[in-house]
Amino acid sequence: MKKIAYLMGNFGIGGAEVSTLTLLNGFVKLGYLVDLVLAYGSKVEWDKQCDFNIIKLQLDKYKKHPLRHIILKNKLDKFSEKSKYDAILTAQTSKSWEKILNQLDKKHNISYIIRNSFTKKRIDKNDNLLLKSFKRKYLANMYRNKNIICVSKGVYNDLVKNIGIKSDSIITIYNPFDTNYILNKSKEHFNLPVDDYIIHVGRFDIRHKRQDILLKAYKKANLKEKLILLGEGSGQQYLEKLIDELQLNGKVILHPMVTNPYPLIKNAKLLVLSSDYEGLPRALIEALILKTPVVSTNCESGPSEILTGELADFLVPTGDVDAFTEKMQQALRSYPKIKDEYIKKFEQLNVCRQYIEFLGLNS
The missing domain is CATH 3.40.50.2000 (Glycogen Phosphorylase B;)
Structure with a gap:
């Protein structure tokens, strides 16, 4: 039976979490083994609605550590290596997570779910033209040739046309609803x-x-x-x-x-x-x-x-x-x-x- 992992920082309450829960339960219905891997403790317990495994790496004590990003990368690397997943998904797209995942991606072939327009979410309308250009180039380089799932055509168009991300593996798949x-x-x-x-x-x-x-x-x-x-x-x-x-x-x-x-x-x-x-x-x-x-x-x-x-x-x-x-x-x-x-x-x-x-x- 093939194994899928979904990496998250924590699991709170909101639309993104409901989308994740619905997606992972759907994979289980289709016959896959699924792990939700949380770096940090979850402030809201959803276990009663979860048909998949919840694995808590419990790295909360490192949140303020000066080397926390290196520690998180090494923990995720060792865990992923040991677990031997057939696919790894994540919707973590903050700047700090990007750097960690970019290094892991070289070994573990991660697929990224993009939920929002980068132009709106990552580029401030008050930024000057030079800073806007720099941010676009940074994002285009960071996600070049990644496996990318956009949750809407609007997000897809933003990544391809506005940000300039080039990849042969980018697609639109809507969020699931049970x-x-x-x-x-x-x-x-x-x-x-x-x-x-x-x-x-x-x-x-x-x-x-x-x-x-x-x-x-x-x-x-x-x-x-x-x-x-x-x-x-x-x-x-x-x-x-x-x-x-x-x-x-x-x-x-x-x-x-x-x-x-x-x-x-x-x-x-x-x-x-x-x-x-x-x-x-x-x-x-x-x-x-x-x-x-x-x-x-x-x-x-x-x-x-x-x-x-x-x-x-x-x-x-x-x-x-x-x-x-x-x-x-x-x-x-x-x-x-x-x-x-x-x-x-x-x-x-x-x-x-x-x-x-x-x-x-x-x-």
């Missing part, structure tokens, strides 16, 4: 904070998620439905201040992230996404699976590949408060039927089979 699991979890009891509401799911990050645009549009729309912002993050104080300035106290609820958001999404009148950039936003697809209407910004990567056909009418330009206001009002009045065909390409086993083919593990 439809039956999502539907079943959505039926679990949850004490809803209010009856009629619209919802945004995502960390509190104004630079990326742009909840400021959402709040201004919500204020202008003057909706009877309350707005739940489901998430956590460093932007919470800013959001609390903005809610107060817009006189939306009592109308907007900041709700901590939960391990099972599906009852909240299912019972929402509308799910909204206001981001300036994404990779492949899970919340949009989860909402469609649960037949919840969606309004989203048409940011560079993801939403236009999800909201297709009649649903494309509910994509709005990034940063456009007026357009967002109008589409929320329209969606609450009338929304097209959400057909199963919109989500087929994201189905768990279809996606996992594409991975297996790309990794050359069919035989």
Whole structure:
């Protein structure tokens, strides 16, 4: 039986972790041995939902060590050598991890999952032209001739056209979704904070998620439905201040992230996404699976590949408060039927089979 490893720093709670969990469980369903290898301790235990092995290297004590990167590289190298995996996957693309993985890749042939636009994630819009050029060249060189899986066509286009990454082994494979699991979890009891509401799911990050645009549009729309912002993050104080300035106290609820958001999404009148950039936003697809209407910004990567056909009418330009206001009002009045065909390409086993083919593990 062939073995697959997935390398991560730690395993918290969020869209990336859910995508990973769904992918690895899918590999197990297809008959592969799967290890999730964590460098550091996991702050949230997902073991009850995991059909794969979780291996904790427990390197937390080295986090502040001056030679921590060398120690991590050597530990991962020895572990991978001993375990003899047929394929190794990772979505670790921070600068510190890149240097470690680049050295390991020479021996272990790692495949990289890229979840976000590098142009948005790694290059600051305030960088001068020289620094932007340097960063592009660094990234193009770092990922040259790597095995790369992009989670959307938008991410693929960014890597190839904007960053200039050259590789004969780069492909788009969408994140997987376990439809039956999502539907079943959505039926679990949850004490809803209010009856009629619209919802945004995502960390509190104004630079990326742009909840400021959402709040201004919500204020202008003057909706009877309350707005739940489901998430956590460093932007919470800013959001609390903005809610107060817009006189939306009592109308907007900041709700901590939960391990099972599906009852909240299912019972929402509308799910909204206001981001300036994404990779492949899970919340949009989860909402469609649960037949919840969606309004989203048409940011560079993801939403236009999800909201297709009649649903494309509910994509709005990034940063456009007026357009967002109008589409929320329209969606609450009338929304097209959400057909199963919109989500087929994201189905768990279809996606996992594409991975297996790309990794050359069919035989």
